[in-house]
Amino acid sequence: MHRIKCNIFLLPDLWGSKSKLLDFIWENVKGFNFDSVLDAFSGSGCVGYMFKTKGKKVSSNDLLQYSFNAAKASIENNSSVLDKDDLVTLLGTPIKTDGFIRETFRDLYFTDEEYLFLEQVWHRAQKLNDEHKKALALSALCRACVKKRPRGIFTYTGNRYNDGRKDLRTTLKQHFIDAVEIFNNAVFDNNRQNASTCGDIFDLKRRNFDLVYIDPPYYSTRSDNDYLRRYHFIEGLCSYWRDVEIQYSTKTKKIKKYATQFDSKNTVYDAFHRLFSMFRESILVVSYSSNSLPTKEEMIEILKQYKHNVEIKEFDYKYSFGNHNHKIGNNKNDVKEYLFIAY
């Protein structure tokens, strides 16, 4: 129904993003009778956004603030954009800032001049008197940081992966301006009241969604699923590190992990039970991959305890980890993506 393509990257190549599977997901669920959708682990926001383009009433949730801001800017937000005056506010007269980012992260990820830019834009964004505009500005700032960072992640310090590609030669300010345009272009009204929340899914009070899309971190014994470790810098930036605890003893100055039941073998099974029980009245659509726990058979067993019918769809593709596109074609990364549909 909409002119807008939903395969835009609101946050570029975000690790774990389902942006390449949107058609696959839609083709498999479109036959069901549903109007309201919860994207319970929204990440980049692309799945919830896809449902928005289909005219659904979308709610999204994520534990992390950068994900929440991206969803608020593009899913909940039906009309606000950052206009020329807002850009003057965001990029205008230099203001005095506290130097917190420069002092805390000096020499780790960006130059002092770039940190000063982040300090200034963050503080100016607080002056925007529209929460959706604030979410747009913060999301654009996060996107700019990820684009400017070699490999797009903050698990290492210094610049050793700088291969001189265009994104790394582009200034942070230009990335921000480009990102504002991308986010602005993503804004549209689907004439529904959409909503985005930030928090542990188990704290969500509302239950009455026709369909719940579930794409939690994949627990695997072979690789970690720690989103915060990869993106701690942009997560901290969203609140100017006010809502988080920096671990000063770490080289990367990363944030203390948020508790989630999806990151340990001891808790992940119980987490799925709790989740399916919470939303047992809804159509459950679960994305999961073949190298994760619970296994495919275990997942079917768990789902059957809550729903009569469980269908499973498979999508083969070579996984792309973050910006590590050089890994595509490496057989070790061949995984099957499952979509469990329970109703």
Ligand SMILES: C[S@@+](CC[C@H](N)C(=O)[O-])C[C@H]1O[C@@H](n2cnc3c(N)ncnc32)[C@H](O)[C@@H]1O
């Ligand atoms: C696999 S990613 C989701 C990717 C998303 N579907 C996309 O296409 O971009 C998993 C997400 O779950 C979030 N998460 C982890 N534990 C959570 C919890 N307990 N409650 C809510 N979100 C959680 C992470 O922050 C991460 O963004």
